[in-house]
Amino acid sequence: MNKLININNVSTGYKNSNETKVVGRDISTSLHRGELVCLLGANGAGKSTLMRSMCGFLPTLGGEILLNDMNVERLSDKILAKQVAVVLTDKVLTDNITVEELVGYGRSPYTGFLGKLNKEDNNIVTRSIEQCGILDKKDRQVHSLSDGERQKVMIAKALAQDTPIILLDEPTAFLDLPTRVDVMQLLRELASKGKSILMSTHDLDLALQLADKIWLMNGDGSFEHGTPEDLLIDNAIQNIFNKDKVAFDPKTGAFQVNHKYKFQIDVHGDGFGVLLLQRALSRKGIEVNITSRKSDLYIAVDDYIKPTFTVHFLGEKLEQFHKMEHLVAKVQTMLARELVQQ
Amino acid sequence: MTENSSISNGIPFTTKVIGLILLLIILFLGNLILGSVHIPLPETLKVLLGQSIEHRSWELIILRTRLPQAIVALSAGMALGVAGLFMQTLFHNPLAGPSVLGISSGASLGVGFVVMVAGQVFGLSFSTIGFWGDFSVVIASMLGALGILMLILFISRKIGGTLPVLIMGVMVGYLSNSIVGILKFYSLEEDVHNYVIWGLGSFSRLSLTSALNFGFVTVGISLLTIFLSKPLNLISLGDRYAKNLGLNIKRARFVIIMTAGILTAVVTSFCGPIIFIGMAVPHMAKMLIKTSNHIKLIIMAGVLGAATALLCSILARMPGLDNALPINSVTAFVGAPVVISVIWKRRKQ
Numbered sequence: 206m207n208k209l210i211n212i213n214n215v216s217t218g219y220k221n222s223n224e225t226k227v228v229g230r231d232i233s234t235s236l237h238r239g240e241l242v243c244l245l246g247a248n249g250a251g252k253s254t255l256m257r258s259m260c261g262f263l264p265t266l267g268g269e270i271l272l273n274d275m276n277v278e279r280l281s282d283k284i285l286a287k288q289v290a291v292v293l294t295d296k297v298l299t300d301n302i303t304v305e306e307l308v309g310y311g312r313s314p315y316t317g318f319l320g321k322l323n324k325e326d327n328n329i330v331t332r333s334i335e336q337c338g339i340l341d342k343k344d345r346q347v348h349s350l351s352d353g354e355r356q357k358v359m360i361a362k363a364l365a366q367d368t369p370i371i372l373l374d375e376p377t378a379f380l381d382l383p384t385r386v387d388v389m390q391l392l393r394e395l396a397s398k399g400k401s402i403l404m405s406t407h408d409l410d411l412a413l414q415l416a417d418k419i420w421l422m423n424g425d426g427s428f429e430h431g432t433p434e435d436l437l438i439d440n441a442i443q444n445i446f447n448k449d450k451v452a453f454d455p456k457t458g459a460f461q462v463n464h465k466y467k468f469q470i471d472v473h474g475d476g477f478g479v480l481l482l483q484r485a486l487s488r489k490g491i492e493v494n495i496t497s498r499k500s501d502l503y504i505a506v507d508d509y510i511k512p513t514f515t516v517h518f519l520g521e522k523l524e525q526f527h528k529m530e531h532l533v534a535k536v537q538t539m540l541a542r543e544l545v546q547q
Numbered sequence: 548m549t550e551n552s553s554i555s556n557g558i559p560f561t562t563k564v565i566g567l568i569l570l571l572i573i574l575f576l577g578n579l580i581l582g583s584v585h586i587p588l589p590e591t592l593k594v595l596l597g598q599s600i601e602h603r604s605w606e607l608i609i610l611r612t613r614l615p616q617a618i619v620a621l622s623a624g625m626a627l628g629v630a631g632l633f634m635q636t637l638f639h640n641p642l643a644g645p646s647v648l649g650i651s652s653g654a655s656l657g658v659g660f661v662v663m664v665a666g667q668v669f670g671l672s673f674s675t676i677g678f679w680g681d682f683s684v685v686i687a688s689m690l691g692a693l694g695i696l697m698l699i700l701f702i703s704r705k706i707g708g709t710l711p712v713l714i715m716g717v718m719v720g721y722l723s724n725s726i727v728g729i730l731k732f733y734s735l736e737e738d739v740h741n742y743v744i745w746g747l748g749s750f751s752r753l754s755l756t757s758a759l760n761f762g763f764v765t766v767g768i769s770l771l772t773i774f775l776s777k778p779l780n781l782i783s784l785g786d787r788y789a790k791n792l793g794l795n796i797k798r799a800r801f802v803i804i805m806t807a808g809i810l811t812a813v814v815t816s817f818c819g820p821i822i823f824i825g826m827a828v829p830h831m832a833k834m835l836i837k838t839s840n841h842i843k844l845i846i847m848a849g850v851l852g853a854a855t856a857l858l859c860s861i862l863a864r865m866p867g868l869d870n871a872l873p874i875n876s877v878t879a880f881v882g883a884p885v886v887i888s889v890i891w892k893r894r895k896q
Contacts, residue, residue, distance in 0.1 A: 262787060262790065282794060282796075283793045283795075285793070286791060286792050287793070298784075299839045300839070302783075306838070307784075310792060313780075313781060313794070314792060316777070319842065320777035
């Protein structure tokens with residue numbers, strides 16, 4: 206595969222006259238044509254700093270970032286503009302700007318002195334807007350759009366810039382879940398069509414499912430990269446994100462909240478009802494034992510059409526519940542009483 | 548971009564500009580006709596076309612007073628409207644205007660020195676020495692304004708970023724005000740009065756020839772600024788987006804500050820510090836055309852600035868007043884409501 210960006214032993218950070226602050230060190234990796242890469246790491250691990258260095262906003266503190274074998278820092282803004290397009294977290298402040306106008310500014314590296322768009326430019330603008338699925342919004346004012354739509358406008362701008370590489374700084378932050386998936390899938394699709402895309406994100410689940418590669422930044426400045434699966438096999442992702450409150454669940458391939466349990470309760474049954482019961486009780490610190498043992502206190506879940514829950518106490522059917530809310534309240538009081546009696 | 552995208556409330560951009568230019572012509576003629584002496588339109592047109600008319604005094608009033616004043620108002624308004632637009636775009640701030648660079652403060656400082664210090668040192672009063680007095684005031688204000696402009700440009704080159712420039716501009720303003728305060732404190736009452744009069748602004752300090760030269764320079768520069776529309780469009784997206792789209796942001800910022808600075812310096816030198824036009828006009832332009840494209844915004848701000856200044860100039864000498872009101876009192880009354888309404892609208896959003 207074709208390497209577009211090569212990062213060799215790069216240290217990133219900030220330097221002013223009296224001090225140097227290194228954020229990321231010894232970063233070596235590469236970005237290939239047609240890849241979607243997600244850059245993961247905790248806040249402050251240096252994701253934005255690395256991205257800023259990659260698009261020439263910030264000089265590196267050591268090592269080199271090569272773009273088609275040319276050092277990014279030596280390229281002029283004009284040349285870089287045709288290689289790397291960015292989508293930033295900065296909000297576009299302009300008032301009175303339509304979607305079409307904003308995406309049109311993406312053509313700036315190619316237009317003349319007055320920035321006038323020719324027929325081909327206009328075609329590219331329309332195509333970019335269409336690819337992002339917002340063609341019906343092209344005459345709308347950008348500030349009147351939803352956050353997700355606005356993010357797509359910025360992606361369309363990046364497409365209109367017609368660069369092989371697109372860098373996005375947390376494009377899914379502040380979006381609701383369906384919109385996040387929507388934006389990620391759009392990027393996935395663009396990568397499949399040949400764009401090389403690097404995005405920083407906190408959406409671990411989505412990144413693991415959709416990214417070709419993951420770049421991981423540890424809080425201590427170290428750096429790891431690979432396919433999501435390889436990183437999982439090597440425990441790299443788990444090491445970063447496993448803390449006492451969150452744990453990687455190898456069964457679901459997703460991260461789960463770690464609960465602290467004070468009580469245990471036996472549950473008979475299986476299926477959706479049990480899963481929900483488990484979640485509801487976990488929140489209250491009650492751990493569920495799925496079993497068929499007839500203990501003093503257990504809950505039987507009947508998953509027929511709509512789950513119903515029956516509390517059995519000392520061998521008798523105590524009460525039947527259709528609402529989780531009422532069931533949890535009942536179980537809580539019973540367990541609390543038991544605690545007092547002991 | 549097609550013409551379609553600039554249409555708001557159904558009227559195309561070109562129609563709006565043509566309409567405004569017609570309004571501009573009406574206001575220009577209004578400036579020649581109206582005043583303490585009313586001169587009928589046909590006679591006014593005859594004078595403009597170089598024909599002689601019966602009333603010799605009318606001819607003098609038009610050629611000596613009203614025509615130069617109208618030309619100065621038109622060109623100063625255009626320059627300030629454009630300069631204000633530049634500052635608002637550069638600083639991403641709706642309250643920015645030509646004065647934020649501290650240029651008018653610099654001009655005031657220069658004039659303060661000439662009017663109040665030189666008067667005492669050389670034992671002469673500037674109001675009495677006619678042309679040379681006026682000339683030295685213009686030179687002093689130009690030196691003050693350009694001096695501050697150089698300082699600001701130096702800072703923007705050295706430090707970079709827009710915020711330091713903004714803060715420096717405001718600080719320079721405070722400093723020069725305090726120096727002027729000291730000068731006032733130790734000056735003769737008459738000199739202070741002259742300085743205050745200068746600070747109130749006026750479009751009527753130039754002869755017809757000077758007015759034409761002034762107009763040529765300011766309108767010329769204002770028209771040339773259309774070539775800055777592409778960098779301005781990009782800067783309006785934010786500095787980092789602009790850089791990513793290939794703009795050399797340092798150079799662009801330098802050129803934009805320099806152009807707006809020169810326009811402000813020239814206007815302030817010949818008219819005194821004219822307030823509010825530069826701040827209010829860009830908002831009026833954005834209300835009239837809903838676009839972010841600076842080609843259109845510059846044209847709109849230029850034409851609207853000229854029209855506003857001409858309107859203020861008429862209002863300043865409404866029939867019935869013996870003496871013209873200071874121009875800044877009028878521009879404040881026209882400009883402040885516009886700015887207030889903009890802030891009000893933003894609050895609702």
